[in-house]
Amino acid sequence: MPFPQLSACAAAPGVIRLVGHRGARGVLPENTIEGFEFALTSGLKLLELDVTATRDGVVVITHNHRLTRSMVRDATGHWLQGEEPKVSQLTYAELSEFDAGGLDGTTAYGQRFPDQSFMTGVAIPRLTDLLDLLRQREHQDVHLFLEIKSDPDLVQNSTARTALVEAVVAEVRAAHLEPRTILHSFDWTMLEDCQRIAPDMPTSFLTQLPENDDDIGEDSSKAVNPVEGCSAMDLPDRVAAAGGQLWCPYHLDVTEQSLARARELGLTTMVWTVNESDDIQRMITLGVDAICTDYPGRAQRLLLQQGLHWLPEAARSCVTTCA
Amino acid sequence: MPFPQLSACAAAPGVIRLVGHRGARGVLPENTIEGFEFALTSGLKLLELDVTATRDGVVVITHNHRLTRSMVRDATGHWLQGEEPKVSQLTYAELSEFDAGGLDGTTAYGQRFPDQSFMTGVAIPRLTDLLDLLRQREHQDVHLFLEIKSDPDLVQNSTARTALVEAVVAEVRAAHLEPRTILHSFDWTMLEDCQRIAPDMPTSFLTQLPENDDDIGEDSSKAVNPVEGCSAMDLPDRVAAAGGQLWCPYHLDVTEQSLARARELGLTTMVWTVNESDDIQRMITLGVDAICTDYPGRAQRLLLQQGLHWLPEAARSCVTTCA
Numbered sequence: 001m002p003f004p005q006l007s008a009c010a011a012a013p014g015v016i017r018l019v020g021h022r023g024a025r026g027v028l029p030e031n032t033i034e035g036f037e038f039a040l041t042s043g044l045k046l047l048e049l050d051v052t053a054t055r056d057g058v059v060v061i062t063h064n065h066r067l068t069r070s071m072v073r074d075a076t077g078h079w080l081q082g083e084e085p086k087v088s089q090l091t092y093a094e095l096s097e098f099d100a101g102g103l104d105g106t107t108a109y110g111q112r113f114p115d116q117s118f119m120t121g122v123a124i125p126r127l128t129d130l131l132d133l134l135r136q137r138e139h140q141d142v143h144l145f146l147e148i149k150s151d152p153d154l155v156q157n158s159t160a161r162t163a164l165v166e167a168v169v170a171e172v173r174a175a176h177l178e179p180r181t182i183l184h185s186f187d188w189t190m191l192e193d194c195q196r197i198a199p200d201m202p203t204s205f206l207t208q209l210p211e212n213d214d215d216i217g218e219d220s221s222k223a224v225n226p227v228e229g230c231s232a233m234d235l236p237d238r239v240a241a242a243g244g245q246l247w248c249p250y251h252l253d254v255t256e257q258s259l260a261r262a263r264e265l266g267l268t269t270m271v272w273t274v275n276e277s278d279d280i281q282r283m284i285t286l287g288v289d290a291i292c293t294d295y296p297g298r299a300q301r302l303l304l305q306q307g308l309h310w311l312p313e314a315a316r317s318c319v320t321t322c323a
Numbered sequence: 324m325p326f327p328q329l330s331a332c333a334a335a336p337g338v339i340r341l342v343g344h345r346g347a348r349g350v351l352p353e354n355t356i357e358g359f360e361f362a363l364t365s366g367l368k369l370l371e372l373d374v375t376a377t378r379d380g381v382v383v384i385t386h387n388h389r390l391t392r393s394m395v396r397d398a399t400g401h402w403l404q405g406e407e408p409k410v411s412q413l414t415y416a417e418l419s420e421f422d423a424g425g426l427d428g429t430t431a432y433g434q435r436f437p438d439q440s441f442m443t444g445v446a447i448p449r450l451t452d453l454l455d456l457l458r459q460r461e462h463q464d465v466h467l468f469l470e471i472k473s474d475p476d477l478v479q480n481s482t483a484r485t486a487l488v489e490a491v492v493a494e495v496r497a498a499h500l501e502p503r504t505i506l507h508s509f510d511w512t513m514l515e516d517c518q519r520i521a522p523d524m525p526t527s528f529l530t531q532l533p534e535n536d537d538d539i540g541e542d543s544s545k546a547v548n549p550v551e552g553c554s555a556m557d558l559p560d561r562v563a564a565a566g567g568q569l570w571c572p573y574h575l576d577v578t579e580q581s582l583a584r585a586r587e588l589g590l591t592t593m594v595w596t597v598n599e600s601d602d603i604q605r606m607i608t609l610g611v612d613a614i615c616t617d618y619p620g621r622a623q624r625l626l627l628q629q630g631l632h633w634l635p636e637a638a639r640s641c642v643t644t645c646a
Contacts, residue, residue, distance in 0.1 A: 026438075027350055027620065034364050041357050042440035077639075105628045114600075115349075117365035117620035118627060120639055277437075297350065297440035304441060305428045316400075316443055 003202040008143040009290045017290035018310040019046040026294035031061045042296045048145040058092035059127040064219045070107035073099040096123045109217025131175035143180045150187030152223040165193045186221035204246035205239040209253045236262035326525040331466040340613035341633040342369040349617035354384045365619045371468040381415035382450040387542045393430035396422040419446045432540025454498035466503045473510030475546040488516040509544035527569035528562040532576045559585035
């Protein structure tokens with residue numbers, strides 16, 4: 001059965017899709033409603049985000065399992081000191097005391113995004129906050145890459161894993177957004193759960209080969225990603241065998257051959273996180289389906305320069321045809 | 324009489340103000356409501372914008388006197404061809420047919436802002452659209468540098484000049500925003516009109532010395548700026564003699580001595596348009612009052628790195644003190 005969600009992220013003649021990574025991390029703090037709104041204002045129709053759950057079971061939008069001192073301030077406005085609290089050990093009320101509206105520029109992570117705006121008083125949002133936004137009429141053509149973060153401490157705990165998937169799926173269904181949601185993870189066991197619990201949503205398999213470095217200052221996903229010993233060329237077959245509809249490799253891992261193999265297998269290929277102009281250009285030249293980026297404007301402009309666009313003509317909101 | 328508007332743009336211990344240039348031109352198309360909203364979301368409290376009037380007397384927010392092919396598409400989505408229409412010769416209804424939501428990356432102007440998002444279906448806004456936004460409760464602490472563009476073809480036409488100032492001032496008064504508005508121009512004759520017509524709003528004198536180049540791809544303001552034969556050191560005295568409260572030099576024209584002289588004269592100094600990190604840093608080191616930039620995030624981050632902020636502590640919207 002073809003999934004309707006896939007038509008929103010597959011390439012087409014003249015079209016390579018753009019996905020706003022955690023909103024638009026190069027411009028505004030990641031995984032904030034402000035960042036998602038910016039990506040939508042910029043005309044993107046695909047958003048990527050990360051979710052996990054608080055101790056009291058609220059699904060929240062945040063990447064790392066612990067509140068991270070490079071990007072979280074306490075209620076008095078000071079960067080976190082001492083042990084970083086684990087999101088799963090805080091209630092949502094406790095979590096809401098923290099401010100995730102800016103980066104500490106003295107950290108390695110902060111230095112990666114020197115143009116990111118610095119806001120104050122921005123709580124980590126709930127998944128439902130974003131779903132509410134996307135239910136608005138003007139956003140009815142927006143689709144989500146909803147990444148479920150797998151806690152490396154609980155990777156063997158199938159009860160915890162299933163509970164998280166069930167909570168996420170329940171919220172998506174309550175908002176009636178399952179026709180616009182793609183379930184996305186580095187943890188392929190979690191994606192098996194997704195396929196069983198939500199067979200109407202496609203699964204998107206993230207991969208990162210061990211030889212490529214992790215991004216500085218972020219939780220690594222390698223611990224939960226079962227690609228040890230694989231080569232780039234093995235990955236599409238592994239994803240297809242696991243029942244995936246999308247393959248989402250780290251951009252440095254993609255080759256012309258592996259991309260061709262993914263296409264043969266009927267997989268949609270979305271690459272992450274592509275920020276430098278040369279890297280974006282390489283992905284355009286390779287002809288991936290979709291590019292996930294922290295800099296939507298930069299990627300839009302590179303596409304336009306080559307007569308390409310991130311949306312099919314009928315989906316561009318102008319009177320007739322757009323340049 | 325001290326103008327209350329000045330306290331919002333004067334430096335204070337630990338504080339150098341940031342002004343969003345045409346919104347945030349490095350990030351979103353200039354002089355659009357989307358760009359102004361982005362600057363406000365980023366926590367800026369000072370916006371700079373340019374106004375002129377249509378044939379039917381509607382005050383609109385746009386920089387150049389002619390719709391410019393590097394940044395304006397027609398109703399069919401194509402970049403302008405042939406003669407560029409003059410804003411003052413179009414009705415507002417005619418002007419609204421054009422799309423100012425993105426830059427043509429093949430032009431020199433477009434290449435200056437390679438990360439700017441590309442939107443579709445964005446009309447040139449009216450001044451009242453922005454004033455309506457700023458009347459909202461959450462924006463009640465935002466102030467405007469309202470630049471009135473002087474048409475070089477009409478520089479000798481005092482009737483036209485006065486009519487434009489009167490129209491602008493009437494709209495500001497109708498929105499009750501005169502306590503938050505600074506009238507800003509390169510045309511000092513126009514600023515005389517402003518002082519006469521609106522003695523309750525401070526006047527801000529833009530300067531650009533002839534030896535520094537114009538910004539590529541923009542209307543030059545040199546034709547209307549009476550600083551021929553001046554040196555940097557002369558400018559503050561000239562502004563004070565003309566009854567100005569603010570001096571707004573091109574950033575490359577400012578020196579330590581001229582800044583000290585401006586301070587002696589009681590002038591507030593706001594520099595434009597400062598985009599490169601090294602240039603922003605030079606302005607911070609000099610200790611100007613305010614920096615106008617296309618990249619608010621970059622400037623915020625540079626200030627924070629040095630323990631500075633763009634707002635006094637009491638104006639930062641967090642529970643107690645902010646980092």
